[in-house]
Amino acid sequence: xxxxxxxxxxxxxxxxxxxxxxxxxxxxxxxxxxxxxxxxxxxxxxxxxxxxxxxxxxxxxxxxxxxxxxxxxxxxxxxxxxxxxxxxxxxxxxxxxxxxxxxxxxxxxxxxxxxxxxxxxxxxxxxxxxxxxxxx
Numbered sequence: 001x002x003x004x005x006x007x008x009x010x011x012x013x014x015x016x017x018x019x020x021x022x023x024x025x026x027x028x029x030x031x032x033x034x035x036x037x038x039x040x041x042x043x044x045x046x047x048x049x050x051x052x053x054x055x056x057x058x059x060x061x062x063x064x065x066x067x068x069x070x071x072x073x074x075x076x077x078x079x080x081x082x083x084x085x086x087x088x089x090x091x092x093x094x095x096x097x098x099x100x101x102x103x104x105x106x107x108x109x110x111x112x113x114x115x116x117x118x119x120x121x122x123x124x125x126x127x128x129x130x131x132x133x134x135x136x
Contacts, residue, residue: 002062002063003060003061003062003063004019004021004022004026004060004061004062004063005021005058005059005060005061006019006020006021006026006058006059006060006061007019007020007021007056007057007058007059008054008055008056008057008059008078009025009056010055011047011050011051011054011055012027012047013035013037013038013043013046013047013050014035014036014043014046014047014049014050014087014092014093015029015030015033015034015035015046015050015084015087015093016028016029016030016035016071017030017050017054017076019059019061021061026061026071026072027069027070027071027072028061028071028072028073028074028076029067029071029072029073029074030074030075030076030083030084030087030093031064031073031074031075031084031099032084032095032096032099032100032101032102032105033084033087033088033093033094033095033096033105034093034094034095034096034127034128034129035047035050035087035092035093035094035128036092036093036119036125036128036131037128037131037132040126040128040131041119041122041125042091042092042118042119042122042125045092045118046087046092046093046118046119049086049087049090049092050083050087053078053081053083053086053087054076054078054083057078057079058078058079059076059077059078059079059083060076060077061074061075061076061077062074062075062076062077073099084105085105085108088105088108088109088112089108089111089112089117090112090117090118091112091113091115091116091117091118091119091120091121092118092119094109094127094128095108095109096129097127098129
């Protein structure tokens with residue numbers, strides 16, 4: 001997988017950003033995590049967290065695949081921090097069960113859960129993939 005050096009131009013939500021790489025823009029969805037949608041509890045907080053991590057920063061984007069919407073699915077490091085791991089640690093994203101390949105990510109999620117961080121403060125948070133199903 002190739003790593004691109006990019007500048008983060010905008011943050012759509014807690015797991016999606018727009019990056020400028022070699023004078024062209026790409027939409028990047030962070031691999032293996034799924035953040036709450038904007039209208040969900042913690043959706044805006046999750047986006048804000050990713051803004052703090054990545055906005056206007058240099059990022060290393062390691063491409064994994066493309067999705068059906070033409071987005072680049074990738075691991076994103078902003079200023080040396082793994083953005084996906086950080087979102088999990090802060091309790092502002094779920095491990096994306098359906099697409100996860102790094103089982104180690106569950107440790108970050110479990111710790112956030114036991115510390116009641118972020119969305120784990122809610123009694124029964126709804127994973128975004130379930131929430132999207134109800135909106136169709």
